[in-house]
Amino acid sequence: MAKAKEQLVQDPPAAESTNLPPAAASVVGLSKHFGKTSVLENITFDVAEGEVLVLLGASGSGKTTILRIIAGLEQPLKGRVILHGKDVTDLPARERGVGVIFQSYALFPKMTVEKNVGYGLRIRKRRRKEIRETVKELLSLVQLEEHRKKYPSQLSGGQQQRVAIARTLAYKPEVLLFDEPFGALDTQTRSHLRREIRALLKKVRVPAIFITHDQEEALELGDRVALVNQGHIEQIGTPYEIYTHPATEYVATFLGAANILEATVRNDVLEVGSSQIPATLDRSKFRDGDCVKIVFRPEDVSLCRSDLLRPGQIRISTASIEEIAFVGAYERIRLRLERGADECRTDETAYLLTTETPERAKAIIATRPKPEATATRLQVGERVVVSINSFTVLEPR
Amino acid sequence: MSTVAPTMRHVRGFDVARPLSIGMLVFMMLPLVFLPLASIFIFGTSNGLDKFWAALMAPEAVFALKLSMATSFWATVFNVIFGLFAAYVLSRYNFWGRNALIVTISLPTAIPTAVAGFALLLLWGPYGTLGRLLAPHGIQVMFTAGAIILANIFVTFPLAFGVIKPVFDTMSRSLEEASATIGATRWQTFWHVTLPSLRGAIVSGALLTFARAVGEFGSTILVSGNLAGKTQTAPLYIFAKFNEGQIEAANAIAIVLALFSFLIFSVLFFARDWLDVD
Numbered sequence: 001m002a003k004a005k006e007q008l009v010q011d012p013p014a015a016e017s018t019n020l021p022p023a024a025a026s027v028v029g030l031s032k033h034f035g036k037t038s039v040l041e042n043i044t045f046d047v048a049e050g051e052v053l054v055l056l057g058a059s060g061s062g063k064t065t066i067l068r069i070i071a072g073l074e075q076p077l078k079g080r081v082i083l084h085g086k087d088v089t090d091l092p093a094r095e096r097g098v099g100v101i102f103q104s105y106a107l108f109p110k111m112t113v114e115k116n117v118g119y120g121l122r123i124r125k126r127r128r129k130e131i132r133e134t135v136k137e138l139l140s141l142v143q144l145e146e147h148r149k150k151y152p153s154q155l156s157g158g159q160q161q162r163v164a165i166a167r168t169l170a171y172k173p174e175v176l177l178f179d180e181p182f183g184a185l186d187t188q189t190r191s192h193l194r195r196e197i198r199a200l201l202k203k204v205r206v207p208a209i210f211i212t213h214d215q216e217e218a219l220e221l222g223d224r225v226a227l228v229n230q231g232h233i234e235q236i237g238t239p240y241e242i243y244t245h246p247a248t249e250y251v252a253t254f255l256g257a258a259n260i261l262e263a264t265v266r267n268d269v270l271e272v273g274s275s276q277i278p279a280t281l282d283r284s285k286f287r288d289g290d291c292v293k294i295v296f297r298p299e300d301v302s303l304c305r306s307d308l309l310r311p312g313q314i315r316i317s318t319a320s321i322e323e324i325a326f327v328g329a330y331e332r333i334r335l336r337l338e339r340g341a342d343e344c345r346t347d348e349t350a351y352l353l354t355t356e357t358p359e360r361a362k363a364i365i366a367t368r369p370k371p372e373a374t375a376t377r378l379q380v381g382e383r384v385v386v387s388i389n390s391f392t393v394l395e396p397r
Numbered sequence: 398m399s400t401v402a403p404t405m406r407h408v409r410g411f412d413v414a415r416p417l418s419i420g421m422l423v424f425m426m427l428p429l430v431f432l433p434l435a436s437i438f439i440f441g442t443s444n445g446l447d448k449f450w451a452a453l454m455a456p457e458a459v460f461a462l463k464l465s466m467a468t469s470f471w472a473t474v475f476n477v478i479f480g481l482f483a484a485y486v487l488s489r490y491n492f493w494g495r496n497a498l499i500v501t502i503s504l505p506t507a508i509p510t511a512v513a514g515f516a517l518l519l520l521w522g523p524y525g526t527l528g529r530l531l532a533p534h535g536i537q538v539m540f541t542a543g544a545i546i547l548a549n550i551f552v553t554f555p556l557a558f559g560v561i562k563p564v565f566d567t568m569s570r571s572l573e574e575a576s577a578t579i580g581a582t583r584w585q586t587f588w589h590v591t592l593p594s595l596r597g598a599i600v601s602g603a604l605l606t607f608a609r610a611v612g613e614f615g616s617t618i619l620v621s622g623n624l625a626g627k628t629q630t631a632p633l634y635i636f637a638k639f640n641e642g643q644i645e646a647a648n649a650i651a652i653v654l655a656l657f658s659f660l661i662f663s664v665l666f667f668a669r670d671w672l673d674v675d
Contacts, residue, residue, distance in 0.1 A: 071578050093577040106575035110593035119589070120579045171580060 022085060024049045024207035025070065025175045030079035032065055032231075039065050040231045043079070047175065050205040052198070054222030056212055056254070062231040063211045067177050070209065072096045083174045099168025099206075103180040105160045107152035113139070113163050114148040120171035138166040141200070158189045165197070169204060176201070176208040182217065194220060215255045219243060227251050243297075245392050252295040252394070259298065259364040261316075263393075265290040270393065273337070277314050277391075285395055296391040298332065301366035303384045305376075313387040321382050322363065331373040333366045335386060437655055441648040452649035457625050461634035462653065468542055468630065469610035472549030473557075477603045480557030481595070488565040505554040510615030513551050517544070517620050540622035545630060548616040553609045557602030564598040601665055608661045612654065 023046035030043040039062045047053045055063040068074040070081050072093035080089045088096045107116050115122075117138055121131045139145045142162040152160055161181060168176060181197075182190045198221055201208050212218050218225045219239040226236040227250070235247040246252035249260065263270040263277070265286050270277040272294070286292065302313055309315055319335035326332075364386070378384065441449050452458065487499055505513065521528045521538040528538060538544055568591070576586040614632040621628040625637065631650050638647035 071574075073574050073578070093574070094580045094582060096578070097580070098578055100575065100578045102571045102575060104569060104571055106569065106571040108572060108576075108590050108593075110596070111589075119576075119581075123579070123581045123585050123589070168579070 022049070023047060023082070024051070024084055025209070026082045027066065027070065028080045028082065030066065030069060030081075031077045032062075032069065032074070033077055038231055040069075040076070043228075043231075043233060045226055045233065045236055047207045047209060049207055050202075051223045052201055052208045052210060052221060054210040054212060054218040054225045055228050056215060056218040056222075056225055057228035058213055058254070061228045063228045064179060066228070067100075067179055067209065067211050070175070071098050071100050071177055073100075097171070097174045099171075099173030099176045101161070101164045101168060101176065101178045101181050103183045105152070105157075105164045107160055107163055107167070109152055112149055112151055113144060113155070116152065116163055117166045117170055119167060124171065134170055138169055141169075141203075142166045156189075157185045158193050161185070161193060162196075165200070169206070173206060176206050178208060178210045180211050180213070182212070182214075190217070197221070219255070227254060229254075244390070246295060246394070249293060249295070249394055252392070257298050257365055258295050259301070261294050261296075261364075263292055263294050265292060270294060273317055275314075275316050277316075279393060281393065286393075293394045294391045295394060296388045298365045298367040299330075300389045300391065301364065302387045302389060303333070303335075303366055303368070303378065304387065305382075305384060307385055309385075309387050313389060314391075315385060315387045317386055318383055319364070319386045321378055321380050321384065324378065324380055326373075330367045330369050333368065333378065334363050335366060335384070336363050337386065434655060437648060437651050440644070441652045444645060448645060449649055449652075452646045453653065455646060457629070458634060458646065458650055460626050461629050461631045461650065464542065464545070464629070465611050465631040468545040468549055469607050469613075471546050472553060472610045473603050473607045475546075475550055476553055476606050477557045477599060479554075480559075480561050480602060481599065483558050484562040484565045488562055502558055503555040505551055506556075508552075510552050510613065511619065514548055514616030514619030517548055517551060517616065521547070521620075539620055540624070540628060542628060544620040544622075545617055545628065548620045549610040549613055552613055552616055553606045556606045556609060557599075560602035560605065561595060561598045564595055568594055600668070604661050604665050608658050611657065 025047040026045070028044050030040050031038070032040040043062075043066055045053065055066060057063040065074060069076045072081075072088070072091060072095075076089070080087055082088070083096065083098070108119065111119065114135055118131045118135045121134060126134075135148075136145075139148055142165060144159060144162055144166070147155060147159060152163065155163065164181075165176075178197075182193060185193065194217060210218075210221055212221075222239055224237060225239055225242055227234040227242065229250050235242050235251045237245075242251055243255050246255065246258075252258040252260065261272050263272045265271075265281065265288055266276075267288065268278060268280065270279050270281075270292070277294070302310075307315070317337045319337045321333055322336050323334040324331060325334075366386070483502060487495060487502075508516075518539060519525050521531075521544065523529070523532050523537070523539070525539075531538065538547070572590055572594070573586050576590045577583075581589065612632060613630075614636070617630055618633055618636070621630065621633065623629055623633050623637065625634075629637065631654055635647045635650050635654075638644075638650075
């Protein structure tokens with residue numbers, strides 16, 4: 001135990017020489033200021049060989065600045081950028097060997113597709129034959145052989161995107177950096193291209209860092225997702241981890257709709273209004289009487305007409321249905337929790353809020369898949385029992 | 398058919414405003430542009446083509462045309478390179494006094510050409526600020542072909558810059574950043590990425606500069622000394638021959654210059670699409 005701890009404390013380059021797998025790219029303690037405002041504070045993360053890491057965050061969160069610092073297009077105030085064990089913090093962009101796919105694709109407008117893809121090799125003075133073969137190989141990889149003589153303006157957005165990827169793959173970059181690569185595309189092309197790029201990245205095994213503000217994209221593309229908020233990383237983990245076990249309220253609400261209830265810690269239960277939820281809590285973090293927030297997703301909510309709950313379901317309260325909306329694959333129901341006379345505990349009752357309707361506190365959102373929605377039709381105004389299947393307790397700040 | 402401008406008056410499906418306004422436009426241009434141009438050609442060819450040809454082939458005429466082309470060429474080369482450089486610096490870097498520099502570069506277009514020539518004389522002339530220092534060494538700048546080039550540079554200074562700078566301004570920085578991350582040096586980026594995007598602007602800037610320089614009169618007459626066969630450019634030749642009463646001689650060169658500018662602006666107009674092809 002003590003040994004393992006010692007290893008973790010060591011600085012990253014030394015840690016690589018031990019049994020930890022070497023990181024393809026690491027960023028250690030990046031900080032950056034623009035004037036007096038701090039845009040990045042102590043950003044640290046690793047990307048393993050062949051891994052896809054997604055930096056997810058709202059616009060202005062600083063995620064693009066992280067990417068630009070890794071690429072060498074901007075200098076950090078503090079911190080190091082290490083690519084395959086080599087500290088590149090002080091190297092100019094052109095000596096870093098990173099591949100950047102810009103949001104605008106940044107294809108050279110006066111060069112054909114072929115010339116664009118071969119550019120990296122041409123400026124490296126490779127032999128013509130080698131260039132021709134590599135370009136051919138890459139164009140077939142991104143399935144654009146028949147467009148090789150065209151100019152970028154003659155291609156669709158998705159095709160331009162693929163040219164941009166081929167262009168960076170040509171010189172075998174140490175790491176691929178995608179700056180909001182699907183920002184300018186329509187929804188259909190987006191999801192199509194997303195799958196394509198994911199498959200492509202698995203094939204070429206180049207580690208990649210993606211930037212996006214789209215949570216669905218982040219969850220689908222990333223082996224791991226780092227949520228960036230106001231210049232720091234809120235949480236980093238696999239898509240499953242951060243979706244099901246958000247560490248903070250920001251993470252919970254940024255990754256799709258989340259219901260948040262306040263609860264009080266009492267022994268081994270959480271009290272939400274008059275309901276008691278059994279929970280095994282880390283007693284070092286939670287004490288009796290602590291006010292904590294519990295988070296659950298709309299799809300974790302079950303609605304029943306009776307109090308007969310299935311095993312695993314935790315009863316929260318009764319509620320009346322305020323609104324039912326059909327949104328394609330599922331049905332979204334807004335409920336208002338009731339405080340029955342028997343449940344009411346004066347002002348200590350649950351304080352509820354949701355992200356989707358912050359102004360309408362005490363409403364929660366539930367979703368039901370279509371089969372369930374058709375099997376049990378609910379009406380607006382109906383009274384139902386609300387229970388949840390799973391939830392996460394946020395640590396008190 | 399159904400989508401016509403609601404304010405237009407139609408008489409049985411016949412749009413009156415259209416032929417009327419086009420006719421009006423042409424009619425207004427007639428005495429202002431068409432007729433003066435036409436009269437050069439009418440007069441120049443009225444005495445027969447052989448007379449026209451003889452006037453054109455007079456040694457002094459040929460010399461004047463050659464001198465005009467040569468001096469305009471060098472002024473154009475200088476101003477395009479300078480304009481490119483100035484546009485790069487002024488659109489890439491933000492510094493104190495940047496706007497003042499932009500205004501100063503653009504100023505020569507607003508200065509009367511006679512004033513420009515006069516100013517050059519005051520600087521480089523035998524008694525000028527710099528000329529006085531050079532004269533004892535036997536270096537004379539004014540009243541030479543070099544003086545004509547200097548005058549051409551001065552009056553066409555902002556033309557190429559004015560065409561190139563907007564292209565620089567609108568050029569996406571990410572193109573150059575992409576080139577840098579791919580591994581190109583600054584020079585490679587400029588050569589392979591920046592310059593090709595400027596091709597259209599450079600060509601049209603150069604043509605504009607050249608056309609303007611060939612026609613320059615006001616400043617040239619002051620700085621060149623107007624010596625036939627030595628420092629007499631084509632426009633000066635026209636003026637001199639006209640003063641001597643040799644209308645045919647003046648007219649022959651006038652035709653060449655008119656055709657020449659017509660050619661340049663046709664190229665500018667029709668080549669734009671080709672030059673800007675993406």
